[in-house]
Amino acid sequence: MAKPAKKLVIVTEKVLMKKVAHIIEACGATGYTVLDTGGKGSRNVRSSGHFSVSDTEANVKFEVITDSRDLAEKIADEIAISFFNDYAGIAYICDAEVLYGHSFCGPEGC
Amino acid sequence: MDFVSLFLLDLVKQLQSPTLGFLIGGMVIAALGSQLVIPEAICQIIVFMLLTKIGLTGGIAIRTSNLTEMILPAAFAVIVGILVVFIARYTLARLPKVKTVDAIATGGLFGAVSGSTMAAALTLLEEQNISYEAWAGAFYPFMDIPALVTAIVVANIYLNKKRRATVQSSLEGTLSRQPVAAGDFSDPQDYPSTRQEYRGRQQAPGGNRVQIWPIIQESLQGPALSAMLLGLALGIFTRPESVYESFYNPLFRGLLSVLMVVMGMEAWSRVGELRKVAQWYVVYSVVAPFVHGLIAFGLGMIAHYTMGFSMGGVVVLAVIASSSSDISGPPTLRAGIPSANPSAYIGASTAVGTPVAIGLCIPFFIGLAQAIGG
Numbered sequence: 001m002a003k004p005a006k007k008l009v010i011v012t013e014k015v016l017m018k019k020v021a022h023i024i025e026a027c028g029a030t031g032y033t034v035l036d037t038g039g040k041g042s043r044n045v046r047s048s049g050h051f052s053v054s055d056t057e058a059n060v061k062f063e064v065i066t067d068s069r070d071l072a073e074k075i076a077d078e079i080a081i082s083f084f085n086d087y088a089g090i091a092y093i094c095d096a097e098v099l100y101g102h103s104f105c106g107p108e109g110c
Numbered sequence: 111m112d113f114v115s116l117f118l119l120d121l122v123k124q125l126q127s128p129t130l131g132f133l134i135g136g137m138v139i140a141a142l143g144s145q146l147v148i149p150e151a152i153c154q155i156i157v158f159m160l161l162t163k164i165g166l167t168g169g170i171a172i173r174t175s176n177l178t179e180m181i182l183p184a185a186f187a188v189i190v191g192i193l194v195v196f197i198a199r200y201t202l203a204r205l206p207k208v209k210t211v212d213a214i215a216t217g218g219l220f221g222a223v224s225g226s227t228m229a230a231a232l233t234l235l236e237e238q239n240i241s242y243e244a245w246a247g248a249f250y251p252f253m254d255i256p257a258l259v260t261a262i263v264v265a266n267i268y269l270n271k272k273r274r275a276t277v278q279s280s281l282e283g284t285l286s287r288q289p290v291a292a293g294d295f296s297d298p299q300d301y302p303s304t305r306q307e308y309r310g311r312q313q314a315p316g317g318n319r320v321q322i323w324p325i326i327q328e329s330l331q332g333p334a335l336s337a338m339l340l341g342l343a344l345g346i347f348t349r350p351e352s353v354y355e356s357f358y359n360p361l362f363r364g365l366l367s368v369l370m371v372v373m374g375m376e377a378w379s380r381v382g383e384l385r386k387v388a389q390w391y392v393v394y395s396v397v398a399p400f401v402h403g404l405i406a407f408g409l410g411m412i413a414h415y416t417m418g419f420s421m422g423g424v425v426v427l428a429v430i431a432s433s434s435s436d437i438s439g440p441p442t443l444r445a446g447i448p449s450a451n452p453s454a455y456i457g458a459s460t461a462v463g464t465p466v467a468i469g470l471c472i473p474f475f476i477g478l479a480q481a482i483g484g
Contacts, residue, residue, distance in 0.1 A: 015441050077305070086448035 002097035003104060005065050008072040010079060011037065012089035014058035020079055021062075027075045029064050030103065037061040043088040059088070065096060067105060120477035127237060129230045130469050132367040136374020137465065148372050154333065156365045157437055160229045161334050162341035163358040164247040169345015170354070171244030180245060182417050183427060186409040187249040190431045191257035194221030194402050195264060198394070207388040211265050215443050215450035216391065218261020219459045220398050222435030223254040225334040226369050227464060231429040231472050233363055235422050238476060242422025250338055253430055255329045258439060259322055262446035266320040269449065325446055332438025370468075373436070377465050384457035391454060395434075395462035399471045403432030407475060411482075421483040425475045432471040434463035 012020060017034065024032050037059045066072045076091040083089055098104045139146060172180075198217025203210045228247060235242055329335060344350050384391060410424030440456050 013444075015444050080305075083448070 002099050003067075003101075005067055005096045005098045005104070006069050006072045007094045007096040008062075008064045008066060008076060008091065009094065010062040010064075010076070010089065010091045011039075011059060012062075012079075012083065013087045014060045016083055016087060016089075017060050019082070020060075023078050023082065024062065024064055024075055027078060028071060029066055029075060031065075033063040035061045035063075041088055041090070065098060065101075065104065069093070117477045117481045120480055121473045125469070125473060127234055128363075128367055129233055129370055130473075132370035133230075133374045133465065133468055136371035136376075137378045138374075139371075140375040140378035144375075146371075146375070148368065153369065153372055156369045157225060157334055158337045159358065159361060159365050160369070161225050161337035163354070163362050164225070164229060164232065164250075165338040165341020165343075166345040166350055166354050166358060167341075168245045168248040168338075169342040169347075170351070172248070172342075172346055175243070175245060179243070179417055179419070180248070182413045183246075183410065183419055183423065184249060184252045186406065186413065187252035187427060187430070188256045190402065190406045190409065190427075191221045191253040191255070192260045193405065194257055194398075194431070195260040197401070198398070199264060202390065202394045202398075205388070205390040205394075208390050209451070209454075210268055211447055211450040212387070212454040214261050214265040214268065215447050216394065216455040216458050218258050218265075218443055218447075219439050219455045220395070220402065220434040220463060221253065221257025221261065222439040223250050223257075223430045224433040224436050224464060224467070225250070225338070226366070226373060226436065227433035227467050227472075228426070228430050229362070229366050230370065230468050231426060233366060234472055234476060235425060238480075240422040240425070240476065240479070242420055242426055246423045246426040247338070248342060249427060249430055251330070251335055254335065254435065254439070255326055258329055258435075258442050258446070259325050261443065262325050263320050263322065265447040265450065269447075320446075325442065328442050328445070329438065332442065334438045373460075373464060373468075376436075377461050380457050380461035383453045384461045387451065387454040387457065391458040392462055395458040396466055399432035399434070399463060399467045400474070403428040403467075403471050403475055406431030407478065421479040425479045428475040429467070429472055432475075433467045434459040436460055436464055 010020065014036070021032065021034070039059065064072065064075060066075075072093050076093070079089070080091060084091075195214065195217040198213050198220065199210075202208055202216060203213035205213075228250060232242075232247065330339070407424060407428040410419060410427040413419035414421065414424055436459060439459075440452065443450065443455065444452055
């Protein structure tokens with residue numbers, strides 16, 4: 001049985017990786033996925049494949065699967081308030097269905 | 111006249127050195143739209159190799175040298191690092207269209223040290239057969255950390271002061287509008303337009319105090335400094351001569367030339383970014399390396415006359431003062447002063463500051479030292 005879930009996606013600067021990961025865990029999510037990424041946004045093209053000596057130009061994308069919308073919103077709020085005024089970043093939420101994930105508990109319990 | 115002609119002759123000779131040639135070559139091919147890509151992982155390894163080699167050289171030298179000789183030049187390095195930030199605070203920040211936080215961050219980055227610039231200077235000194243104290247490379251952290259810490263502290267003091275001022279004025283504003291208040295938000299224009307703003311208001315504003323220790327810790331943990339400190343420790347406590355002679359020392363110059371091409375390409379790609387911020391940054395990043403270097407050169411000369419600090423050492427001190435950090439400095443500043451515009455300070459440092467420091471300041475200070483020292 002697929003368990004209904006929310007997928008929270010946060011794309012932000014790589015320099016924030018540890019801090020964002022810390023907030024996600026502190027809010028109570030049990031796990032997350034991080035990908036190195038790049039692209040274009042309101043602040044300019046970042047990590048478009050061209051070399052950079054320091055990590056200030058790279059982006060990361062966090063994906064967090066949560067069982068409730070509240071938790072996802074709590075994480076997104078916390079991160080947006082802490083960083084998005086000064087750093088590049090966007091957060092969005094999607095509906096997801098977890099097919100296989102032994103440790104993931106949906107709204108109805110495990 | 112003799113002094114000037116000797117100096118100019120030397121400058122031309124320096125410009126032909128392979129180190130500078132590769133830097134300029136990198137800029138040229140980037141300007142011509144070259145698709146050359148040097149993988150990031152290779153650059154990280156090169157930075158590690160160069161800084162470890164400098165650390166090892168210093169560590170081996172420290173083992174056999176008198177440490178009291180280091181105290182005065184190291185103290186000068188600290189003074190220059192701090193001074194550079196205040197120079198930016200009271201010159202660059204005063205210029206039109208320059209935001210004060212951006213100026214302070216730029217000062218911090220210019221005060222911080224570039225490992226690759228230092229490596230280039232050491233190579234050129236060796237090519238010229240100018241002797242320098244092998245532990246001179248160990249000044250790196252003495253200038254780097256004070257500069258970054260000072261910049262972050264000064265910027266946060268400034269920002270807190272500014273925040274307090276705006277809180278005060280907005281408080282007066284709400285008080286005068288009190289009579290029309292109905293509900294939490296007295297005026298439609300006070301109503302938060304985004305969710306982020308709304309949640310942000312629910313948190314107490316409160317000034318944030320700067321903690322100095324985490325900044326020092328972060329600097330020490332940066333890739334360049336930790337490699338150098340590792341090399342330094344290994345040089346002091348172990349006998350790394352065999353691996354030093356067979357691996358680190360022979361590869362040093364070759365790897366440096368690769369890094370120079372990368373820095374040249376990087377510099378060119380940042381020029382466009384710099385064009386978006388105030389033009390004063392360009393002026394600052396051309397003039398500042400010379401000013402900072404000359405201050406350090408002057409202080410180094412004091413050590414030269416009082417302590418017998420070598421002219422080569424004076425050049426190293428001057429070059430690390432004129433260099434601006436490109437590897438570990440930017441992320442530290444980005445985290446320490448989030449509201450500063452990274453395009454301004456990284457652009458100023460990478461696009462103009464570093465090429466000026468490597469291409470003009472190193473030959474300039476070597477020439478100056480030769481002209482003075484004969």
